[in-house]
Amino acid sequence: MTALRLGTRRSALAVAQSTGVAERLRAAGHDVELVPIVTEGDTSNAPLAEIGGTGLFASALRAALHEGRIDLAVHSIKDLPTTPEEGLVIAAVPGREDPRDALVARDGLTLGELPTGARVGTGSPRREAQLNALGLGLEVVGIRGNVDTRLGTLARGELDAVVLARAGLARLGRLGEITESLDPLQMLPAPGQGALAVECRADDGPTIRVVGELDDEDARACVTAERSLLAALEAGCSAPVGALAEVVEGLEGPELSLRAFVGAIDGSVDLRRSVTGLVADAARLGTQLAHRLLEDGAADLTRPPSAADPSAAAVAHPSAPHVPERIQ
Template sequence: MRKIVVGSRQSALALTQTGQVIADLERLAAEHGMEVAFEVHKIITKGDRILDVTLSKVGGKGLFVKEIEQAMLDGRIDMAVHSMKDMPSELPEGLMNGAVPRRVDPRDCLISRDGLTLEQLPSGARVGTSSLRRSSQLASLRPDLRIEPVRGNIDSRLGKLASGEYDAIVLAAAGLHRMGWLDRVTEYLAPSLCIPAVGQGSLGIECRQDDAELRKLLALYNDPATAVTVEAERAFLGALNGGCQVPIGAHAVLEKTGAAGGSMTLTGMVGTPNGGTILRESRIGDDPVRLGLEVAAALRAQGAEAILAEARG
């Protein structure tokens, strides 16, 4: 029997996601006559240790995956379950995404103490988010709000909201979905208002390229429709060399729901941190990488490069 060691962050969401993936893989392995056993190995990442500084000031993407990837390269773990939006556009040599499972809700959502929607929040209300992408778009929609940084895992952010530190917070709906906490949501923010992070709502199952046995199992878990839309979004991100240090987002939708091929619409955004300028561009295509590059080029033509350069400092 093959023992597969799965690396995971220690947060409740990370362990929940990892547990759900392991349950799915155990079922698939049994259906295909594969004998496997899973073991979870908890790893503390830099992003977990630094909680008093916004992500954009301490390195952005990669903060939650580097230590886990090193453990994989060293052979201490065999695979890891990541939130795709935490993964850099390029992976270390020797590692790969073995599977991108079916995506859940990619939208952001607002949770307010008094049940008020974004439009209903009073002027000067304190809205917490750790994301420059979210704060940029929120400031553009409601420049009269006080957008303030909030760090920590989902439960601690909800605790800060309940204690009165914030009037509302904005989180990814996917995390609340996986925790079974959708009853906390006050309002879902449509992508037409707030474009999600690249890969938001999807998971990346990372493994070593030379682990043929594990790759065979993970291939059974891959959802082609999710994989192709995420590929377009990540191509866009890579073309603009974006990360958590800059307000950037993308959202791809297949024209035929559930289809692995066919055309898709990709919308990308780049904004100034204060929300004074929000650039958006949409394109339709059937090649995910080419589509990502086209949307990135269109935003460059609008002046995105200057905005990104300034945001990076």
């Protein structure tokens, strides 16, 4: 049998993610070859919010799929646009890593132990907005680069802490460097954080069947809800939006619980809403929760800064009570 050509970005984290998928396919009896692909996101040092964010890391991999240079590609789902790519299909969403954000701080400090004025690095407007909303008096500093680059700013004493995705540190075998895994009550992760998408050409039935063996129904339902919310908000990965869906045990069996955050970068507005419903209604749950957020002013917070009204924060409704909504 010809080896399956699995396209991967060259970064250590991307290779780790792709290697994990390749090992599972090999364990099932399939021959897999990793094919390195360079993406625009890997070659630019500009902040993601300035150079496009969503889709930046996926476009080169998708081009290689379309051109037949690879048979499947592994993406971090949070890097994928919510609009489906014509001619391609997400054949599997494997079991999800812990989606929480993680703090790596000097002297083993937790977020609450950092002193007023401590410098905390992140390249995410979502994290910046939620850190500022906590009112801890932290100075949030924009950073870019791979995990080693970001942790290097801490080692050199340039920052007091950095916030990273826990899943990335887990895949790199670096969980021991985490000083606190952040509770979603404090900081909701990015939609799809911790989850992978394995993408194939829609007309490649044999590869779709092979890859489909890796699909995890709960993980797919959760990211479907989170990405449906993101799509309905018309927000990309550079918008200050957090979301987390979980399959939980309800009174009548498994249910899907979805929480979401939309906020102002300066922390002046912190909208948090939630819904619970049937797992099979994942997409509808995400859309309905997005509409609830939009009714409460989220549109003024998710549009690009150049298009936003300077008074947008005042237009939103920071005082609106958080009343969990149940969808039947």
